[in-house]
Amino acid sequence: MPMDPMPDLSALSLAEIARLAEDQKLPPIERWNPTHCGDSEMRIARDGTWYHQGSPIGREAMVRLFSTILRREADGGYVLVTPVEKLDIAVEDAPFVAVELKAEGSGQAQSLVFRLNTGDLVTAGPDHPLRFVAGEDGPRPYLAVRGGMDALVARPVYYELAALAIASGDEPPGLWSKGAFFALEPTE
Structure with missing residues (x-):
């Protein structure tokens, strides 16, 4: 059974993204x-x-x-x-990589949707937090995906996040998504 091609994230509205994410049926592996x-x-x-x-x-x-x-x-x-x-x-690190970002809205009403290297769509928020870990080569951002598994945010996507955080003017610099705030400050 062929898998559907991945849709163009930039051309989708948040409502369409939410519908696609909801339609992603996973087997009951738990x-x-x-x-x-x-x-x-x-x-x-x-x-x-x-x-x-x-x-x-x-x-x-x-x-x-x-x-x-x-x-x-x-x-x-x-x-x-x-x-x-x-x-x-x-x-080796995280099982997924966030390879594309779509940001819509601003401030507390902003939503950040990520496409993973597997085609999954994940919206950052309380159920899928972003975290930034200090690393030898600079901060390493991660997005919680499911079942204790994370996606490493690809460096180009991280730069997009950093630009959004700087433009928002929040102190400390950070990002809002689905009503949750994620400071760009590394933890750990």
Whole structure:
């Protein structure tokens, strides 16, 4: 079954984005508890590239499909889970990368919608907070996606966020989305 192509985020209204995000039906992986079966021989690199046995997975539809059965375990590890098996997957940083941003509105009425490298759409807000972690190469921004999993915000998207924060004039510099304020100050 072919997956639908990703729509142009810049051409969508927030109402259309909300409808698309709501339509993203994920399998009930939180209810699946099969016996651990081993290692998937897969890893997700820091840049969001998925690998199997050392080779990049070139089929975007496969990556999107695998991302729907990805789960973070209580011990912090990641697994690919189906009703009958559970396989470890190595994740170098975050399992997703936020690769595109659409901002609409201003101040407390602003909404920030992110497209992930898997095609998922996530709106930052109380249920999907943004956080900024101090790193050796500068702040590393993350967006909470689902089930304890984050998306690393790609550097170009981070620059867009920084420009929005500076333009807003808030002190400390930060961003509003869905009524929540996210300071650009690194934590941790």
